[in-house]
Amino acid sequence: MNLPQIASKLPSKIEIQAHKRYVWCSCGLSMKQPYCDGGHKGTGFKPIIIQESENKTIFLCNCKKTSNSPYCDGTHNNL
Numbered sequence: 001m002n003l004p005q006i007a008s009k010l011p012s013k014i015e016i017q018a019h020k021r022y023v024w025c026s027c028g029l030s031m032k033q034p035y036c037d038g039g040h041k042g043t044g045f046k047p048i049i050i051q052e053s054e055n056k057t058i059f060l061c062n063c064k065k066t067s068n069s070p071y072c073d074g075t076h077n078n079l
């Protein structure tokens, strides 16, 4: 498996809706960041599904180097 591509060195602030399904790109190749568009095919990476029971604000990692996928953990500050 190759290393993921850095899509951006800033996270995406997302207002997610309760019970709605979101699919986070883990490979960095999607053209619809921070969401999966199927670009991971053949890379060994798999997207991560996000679904919460309540509305909330989250920060999704776009550098793809976080240790808390799919959420930003501040790693982008050291890239």
Ligand code: FES
Binding pocket: 008, 009, 010, 011, 060, 061, 062, 063, 064, 065, 066, 071, 072, 073, 074, 075, 076, 077
């Ligand atoms: S955008 Fe990846 S850790 Fe913040």
